[in-house]
Amino acid sequence: MNNRLSNHQLWQLIISYSRELIREPGVLFWGIVFPILMSLGLGIAFTQKTDVVRKVAVIDASGDGTSVQHFLLTEAQPNPEVAADSFRYSYTIPDKQMGNTTFLFRETDWKEAMVLLKRGQINVILTEQNGKPEYHFDPRNPDAQLSYIKLSGVLNGKAVNTPQDNGEIKPLTLAGTRYIDFLVPGLIAMNAMMSCMWGISYGIIDRRSKKLLRRMVATPMKKTNFLIAFITVRFVMNFIESALLVLVTWLVFGITIQGSIAGLLAIFMAGNLAFAGIAIFVSSHTANTEIGNGLINLVVMPMMVVSGIFFSYHNFPDWSIPFIQKLPLTMLADGIRGIFNEGLGLSDIALPFVILSAIGVFFFSLGLRFFKWH
Structure with missing residues (x-):
């Protein structure tokens, strides 16, 4: 009972x-x-897309004949989808295996670049010294490191793409990754x-x-x-x-x-x-x-x-x-x-x-x- x-x-x-x-x-x-x-x-x-967009702040690139300004005017394309005071230029590195990488460039000053960096809108700041590009980024940020590697190759005339000399890359698409x-x-x-x-x-x-x-x-x-x-x-x-x-x-x-x-x-x-x-x-x-x-x-x-x-x-x-x-x-x-x-x-x-x-x-x-x- x-x-x-x-x-x-x-x-x-x-x-x-x-x-x-x-x-x-x-x-x-x-x-x-x-x-x-x-x-x-x-x-x-946080789900990674095949195509990646990376934004870069460009400082003091208005001088004639500079390599950065020459790249923006000759290699990069105008970006018509944004306002004139935003990211005006774009450049795409095509990659059928790993996905395209598109860089958006915004001409600005140091003060605004620092604000954009702290807000996470950019992770690399591009300047120029003695005719050579300088890259400012946090080395502890892996996205910034990858942006630097690809961007430096672009400005040197060697777009970083899939390395064909060392064999073909086979992207993994495993469940659970x-x-x-x-x-x-x-x-x-x-x-x-x-x-x-x-x-x-x-x-x-x-x-x-x-x-x-x-x-x-x-x-x-x-x-x-x-x-x-x-x-x-x-x-x-x-x-x-x-x-x-x-x-x-x-x-x-x-x-x-x-x-x-x-x-x-x-x-x-x-x-x-x-x-x-x-x-x-x-x-x-x-x-x-x-x-x-x-x-x-x-x-x-x-x-x-x-x-x-x-x-x-x-x-x-x-x-x-x-x-x-x-x-x-x-x-x-x-x-x-x-x-x-x-x-x-x-x-x-x-x-x-x-x-x-x-x-x-x-x-x-x-x-x-x-x-x-x-």
Whole structure:
């Protein structure tokens, strides 16, 4: 009889929390619509096109007989699509294999060139000294480096094209190599973390601050049922959100899951379990929502920056990589990304699955031990 009552009680709690989420338009927007909009925006912005347009600021090129001015007047073409005070000249390097590269040139002064550089509208500034072109750019910017290499070849009369002397280039068009293929698994992992941390932690802290936990624990409610119901609803919500994100990006960008579906579900559930356990631990004691905000941000912000969601964590110093790889969000993102893009199977993600599950169980047990119901 007690087991039947307990099961019925758990089901009623799950239904109650589900209805609470469905009735909140903000939850649906931030959980479902916003990640899809983010993936669409970033996917469109960073999906490389075959043809590339690069913009260059030209300074002091008005003197007669200078090589830069001679190039603009004789080699470059007027650009009729822009205003007279914008990028007036264009020059295209044709390339059937790698795609055409078009340079747009704008004559300006140093002050305006600095503004354009800081706004990201240009990445190379072209001047002239003693009859020779000078190139000003950030050597740490790979786009600026490539612009310099091609532009210097053009001004020297040797347009940089595909090197025919060293063999023919065969461009790779493999699945899983685009930025959107890198981004979507990271968004799935980040969304699971944010949903668990804010949905569970803040929800519990808010209920505690409003004395609702005290009222609920005064009823014949099993305490673990309350927490399990909270976690279960978030798990289901996260699964729906992730499935819709994958569906939309598959329709728009054609992303594919190259590995094991069972492995993907396993690592996804393990990641949700890990962050749900951490969420219970973070919200186990405080009743102050401001302190709760700080604790949640203390957990999510560092991982969101360093765990390779929007860019590879291998950009960080080598000594930090082993530490970053041990973070829960990193393990979850790497596991999902490996299944999506590298074709990993269930056995390949066994270790991160075990570690993430252990993290979830450990922090859930620890949080339950210190959980404050009033």
